[in-house]
Amino acid sequence: MKQTRQSGDQQQSREQHFISLRMMFKEMFLHTRTQWVLLMLGAVTVIAISILEFMIPQLTKEIIDQIIPEKRYNALLETGGLILLAALLLGIFNFSSSYVMTIVSQKAILQLRNKLHKHTLSLDLKFFDRNRTGDLMARLTSDVNQLQELVSADSLSLIADVITFAAIVGYLLYTDWQLALITLITLPFLFITSRYFSQRIKSAYRAVRHISAQINNSLQDTLSGIRMIKSFASEDAEAKQFEALSEQHRIATVSASRLSATFSPIIDWLNYVGMTSVLLFGAWEVMHGNMSVGDIVAYLAYLRLLQAPIRSFSRMITKVQQSAAAFERIQEVLATVPEVYDKEGAIVLPPVKGQIVFDDVEFAYEEGHPILQNFQLRLPCNQTTALVGSSGSGKSTIAYLIARLYDVQRGDIFIDSYPLTEVTVKSLRQQMGIVSQDVILLNGTIRENIAYGRPQATDDEIIAAAHAANAHEFISAFPMGYDTPIGERGVKLSGGQKQRLSIARAFLTNPRILILDEATAALDTESEQRIQHALSELLPGRTCLVIAHRLSTIQNADQIVVLEHGEIVELGNHENLLRRNGRYKELYEMQFPTKSNFEQIL
Numbered sequence: 001m002k003q004t005r006q007s008g009d010q011q012q013s014r015e016q017h018f019i020s021l022r023m024m025f026k027e028m029f030l031h032t033r034t035q036w037v038l039l040m041l042g043a044v045t046v047i048a049i050s051i052l053e054f055m056i057p058q059l060t061k062e063i064i065d066q067i068i069p070e071k072r073y074n075a076l077l078e079t080g081g082l083i084l085l086a087a088l089l090l091g092i093f094n095f096s097s098s099y100v101m102t103i104v105s106q107k108a109i110l111q112l113r114n115k116l117h118k119h120t121l122s123l124d125l126k127f128f129d130r131n132r133t134g135d136l137m138a139r140l141t142s143d144v145n146q147l148q149e150l151v152s153a154d155s156l157s158l159i160a161d162v163i164t165f166a167a168i169v170g171y172l173l174y175t176d177w178q179l180a181l182i183t184l185i186t187l188p189f190l191f192i193t194s195r196y197f198s199q200r201i202k203s204a205y206r207a208v209r210h211i212s213a214q215i216n217n218s219l220q221d222t223l224s225g226i227r228m229i230k231s232f233a234s235e236d237a238e239a240k241q242f243e244a245l246s247e248q249h250r251i252a253t254v255s256a257s258r259l260s261a262t263f264s265p266i267i268d269w270l271n272y273v274g275m276t277s278v279l280l281f282g283a284w285e286v287m288h289g290n291m292s293v294g295d296i297v298a299y300l301a302y303l304r305l306l307q308a309p310i311r312s313f314s315r316m317i318t319k320v321q322q323s324a325a326a327f328e329r330i331q332e333v334l335a336t337v338p339e340v341y342d343k344e345g346a347i348v349l350p351p352v353k354g355q356i357v358f359d360d361v362e363f364a365y366e367e368g369h370p371i372l373q374n375f376q377l378r379l380p381c382n383q384t385t386a387l388v389g390s391s392g393s394g395k396s397t398i399a400y401l402i403a404r405l406y407d408v409q410r411g412d413i414f415i416d417s418y419p420l421t422e423v424t425v426k427s428l429r430q431q432m433g434i435v436s437q438d439v440i441l442l443n444g445t446i447r448e449n450i451a452y453g454r455p456q457a458t459d460d461e462i463i464a465a466a467h468a469a470n471a472h473e474f475i476s477a478f479p480m481g482y483d484t485p486i487g488e489r490g491v492k493l494s495g496g497q498k499q500r501l502s503i504a505r506a507f508l509t510n511p512r513i514l515i516l517d518e519a520t521a522a523l524d525t526e527s528e529q530r531i532q533h534a535l536s537e538l539l540p541g542r543t544c545l546v547i548a549h550r551l552s553t554i555q556n557a558d559q560i561v562v563l564e565h566g567e568i569v570e571l572g573n574h575e576n577l578l579r580r581n582g583r584y585k586e587l588y589e590m591q592f593p594t595k596s597n598f599e600q601i602l
């Protein structure tokens with residue numbers, strides 16, 4: 001019973017394997033078919049190579065069997081010249097086929113990498129929650145490069161090798177069928193050996209790729225978290241973890257290479273078996289006067305040529321297996337359908353007034369663990385709504401849902417009268433600005449960073465935005481002003497300065513809806529005041545959602561929503577809520593203890 005299930009599983013995995021191989025070739029064909037002229041040119045050159053390779057032993061045979069015994073000096077020079085010419089042409093055609101195939105493969109790889117990159121960007125945050133950055137980077141770089149090997153001069157020369165192989169086998173069968181059969185006797189063994197090794201080589205290389213991706217992840221974590229690592233003095237622990245991964249990588253690579261390395265010598269040995277058999281049989285025939293010495297020289301040359309297709313075939317199997325492992329990882333990303341996407345018939349959101357309504361919304365990051373249920377909330381247009389509540393109560397989730405970084409599972413969110421899911425994601429986000437505490441600055445100048453959301457903005461507009469965000473002063477103090485380059489993640493700027501740049505970004509895009517997520521957390525009082533001032537300029541005339549831990553920053557909000565476990569427990573303005581003596585007051589008193597409750601806390 002167990003055995004039946006196992007063989008059923010094997011059958012299924014074999015079928016899966018063939019499906020993925022078919023898909024891989026189809027995908028590569030898709031990316032190369034537009035270059036059919038070049039492909040044809042490549043094919044013609046490899047056929048020419050086959051013909052030349054077949055001709056050279058024939059010319060050699062002619063010299064030995066005819067020209068030498070008949071002492072035809074002129075013919076000797078002519079035939080020698082022909083061999084040289086054939087060898088020269090061989091070189092030229094080899095160069096052309098490899099150059100042409102590089103052009104074809106590079107174009108195909110470029111298309112595939114761009115397609116994968118574009119698709120990855122189109123995926124929603126749920127996908128990025130599940131997949132690690134380093135792993136995705138490996139798929140976009142080394143996995144794609146691996147596929148390039150498939151469309152190479154080597155692969156095309158496989159066609160030439162097959163043609164040469166067929167021509168030689170035909171010739172051998174024609175001239176001496178017994179000798180031909182002796183040569184071919186090794187082929188079934190070759191086939192069985194290839195089948196045995198191919199699956200094993202593939203899974204060994206899949207393991208290598210998996211560990212490479214883990215190494216990438218680990219590097220990504222360590223390098224981006226270098227400050228934390230240093231502040232906890234955990235360099236040694238990190239190094240140990242990395243060493244363990246490197247060791248796993250070494251073991252996996254050695255075991256994969258051992259398989260490939262065993263495969264080639266077995267093939268070689270089978271070739272030698274074939275060669276010795278042919279040599280012995282040929283010698284016997286020469287001794288009995290049934291064959292000439294020229295024949296045997298030509299046969300030996302052909303035998304060497306017969307090894308080439310077999311060798312290429314074995315190399316190609318390894319290559320195809322490695323590429324199939326890489327393609328499966330690429331395909332996993334390509335086959336992922338984003339959960340947040342533009343529905344068929346989705347409209348471009350016209351300029352909105354900006355009222356947002358959550359109507360009976362249900363949302364879960366993971367099935368069975370709802371964060372919001374039957375959730376109702378209205379964010380009136382041109383007003384500021386603040387969200388407060390304990391950590392994990394769902395504040396950021398609400399902001400993400402408004403920006404459609406995730407889609408709700410039930411109910412609707414409306415912007416004016418438009419359900420968010422009925423409008424295009426791009427047009428929705430174009431009317432939205434997000435300023436969060438985790439400011440992401442890109443490598444580039446200050447100017448480029450401010451203009452990120454509107455690259456076509458003029459210098460005057462950029463400077464005006466920086467003025468409004470209280471950032472112009474510190475930017476002008478840099479010797480290069482707005483052209484000052486910012487290092488990776490803006491390391492040369494303070495937290496407050498980065499924050500003001502992100503506010504300037506928001507000013508420049510002039511969004512109808514503004515989301516501030518903990519925008520002033522973790523700043524000193526002076527920076528906070530500057531930012532508060534900048535925000536007081538930015539907020540009016542827009543629908544704003546402010547997520548704040550510091551209640552001092554939201555006392556002027558039009559409405560304050562107190563959340564606990566994804567439910568609204570209180571709603572009102574600062575004064576109303578304080579009077580209510582409920583959760584808001586509790587939170588408020590924790591942050592601004594009065595004399596009596598300060599004593600209680602103590």
Ligand SMILES: Nc1ncnc2c1ncn2[C@@H]1O[C@H](COP(=O)(O)OP(=O)(O)OP(=O)(O)O)[C@@H](O)[C@H]1O
Pocket residue numbers: 129365366371389390391392393394395396397398
């Ligand atoms: N990407 C995610 N995948 C799974 N669960 C998540 C994800 N993001 C948040 N959660 C969970 O959803 C709940 C609400 O999180 P959310 O970040 O919205 O809370 P919050 O009120 O903004 O918290 P904080 O004030 O600490 O930022 C938490 O229980 C959190 O663990």
